Amino acid sequence: xxxxxxxxxxxxxxxxxxxxxxxxxxxxxxxxxxxxxxxxxxxxxxxxxxxxxxxxxxxxxxxxxxxxxxxxxxxxxxxxxxxxxxxxxxxxxxxxxxxxxxxxxxxxxxxxxxxxxxxxxxxxxxxxxxxxxxxxxxxxxxxxxxxxxxxxxxxxxxxxxxxxxxxxxxxxxxxxxxxxxxxxxxxxxxxxxxxxxxxxxxxxxxxxxxxxxxxxxxxxxxxxxxxxxxxxxxxxxxxxxxxxxxxxxxxxxxxxxxxxxxxxxxxxxxxxxxxxxxxxxxxxxxxxxxxxxxxxxxxxxxxxxxxxxxxxxxxxxxxxxxxxxx
Ligand code: PBG
Numbered sequence: 018x019x020x021x022x023x024x025x026x027x028x029x030x031x032x033x034x035x036x037x038x039x040x041x042x043x044x045x046x047x048x049x050x051x052x053x054x055x056x057x058x059x060x061x062x063x064x065x066x067x068x069x070x071x072x073x074x075x076x077x078x079x080x081x082x083x084x085x086x087x088x089x090x091x092x093x094x095x096x097x098x099x100x101x102x103x104x105x106x107x108x109x110x111x112x113x114x115x116x117x118x119x120x121x122x123x124x125x126x127x128x129x130x131x132x133x134x135x136x137x138x139x140x141x142x143x144x145x146x147x148x149x150x151x152x153x154x155x156x157x158x159x160x161x162x163x164x165x166x167x168x169x170x171x172x173x174x175x176x177x178x179x180x181x182x183x184x185x186x187x188x189x190x191x192x193x194x195x196x197x198x199x200x201x202x203x204x205x206x207x208x209x210x211x212x213x214x215x216x217x218x219x220x221x222x223x224x225x226x227x228x229x230x231x232x233x234x235x236x237x238x239x240x241x242x243x244x245x246x247x248x249x250x251x252x253x254x255x256x257x258x259x260x261x262x263x264x265x266x267x268x269x270x271x272x273x274x275x276x277x278x279x280x281x282x283x284x285x286x287x288x289x290x291x292x293x294x295x296x297x298x299x300x301x302x303x304x305x306x307x308x309x310x311x312x313x314x315x316x317x318x319x320x321x322x323x324x325x326x327x328x329x330x331x332x333x334x335x336x337x338x339x340x341x342x343x
Pocket of ligand 1: 135136138140217289292
């Protein structure tokens with residue numbers, strides 16, 4: 018059958034037809050909201066490059082988490098801004114670290130909200146790199162020794178899932194083993210598997226105060242031109258015991274999300290990162306784009322590409338829109 022018998026516009030005629038044949042659905046169930054935990058008390062610092070986002074101290078994070086739960090969002094991802102940084106990021110594996118304290122407080126006050134912790138060093142090291150520096154570069158195997166301590170410390174604080182974002186080789190296996198021998202065999206790992214060395218992390222580095230003080234992250238994060246390599250990263254992380262894998266950033270890497278989902282058929286998360294958020298927000302502030310429409314289009318596109326879960330700074334806004342839509 019072909020035109021004029023066939024007319025694809027028939028099923029686009031009105032809203033209910035369109036709803037009926039819609040191929041992709043988006044739900045509040047799909048979102049994780051990233052949050053920045055700041056040391057101290059009474060802190061609610063607006064992040065200039067990420068309008069609507071704040072660095073918050075523990076009691077304000079708990080308040081925020083109540084609102085997140087009321088909106089129906091299932092999970093938050095925590096990043097820490099510690100009071101002191103040093104060469105090895107020791108605050109990140111202290112049981113009194115900012116994230117550890119936030120996890121304990123959230124799990125006490127908002128117990129059903131899932132708390133995921135980012136496992137990395139860049140926010141905690143004086144040099145801003147994601148691991149231990151030796152001879153001017155991040156030393157993989159030395160970093161692993163500390164990374165497992167950090168993951169275990171988050172687990173002991175009550176985290177529901179840990180998410181290594183450092184891109185060291187072998188980290189998923191190392192963390193899995195450490196968790197298992199310490200009684201956390203049921204704690205899942207979400208691996209930032211295909212994490213690119215992207216310029217879209219710019220606003221986050223201001224938010225988390227984690228910019229590298231020399232060089233860049235190209236010796237550990239992935240080259241932006243590669244696609245097969247992302248599949249190798251995902252395959253290795255799955256072999257090492259990752260329960261979920263992540264592609265990051267999301268929008269410039271929709272092809273990677275699609276390939277990972279098609280190839281492996283495992284739960285895939287996509288991180289709609291700070292630069293993707295801020296670019297849209299800035300254009301909307303200038304009146305160049307319609308915030309609500311563009312935000313939903315972007316989130317649908319990430320879902321359509323194959324993501325099961327989306328980490329996004331738009332989570333609260335999108336949850337409100339989805340609750341009021343139809
Ligand atoms: C590293 C980490 C980064 C982000 C999440 N985890 C920054 C980096 O690798 O430099 C970026 C997230 C975003 O841009 O929203 N711990």
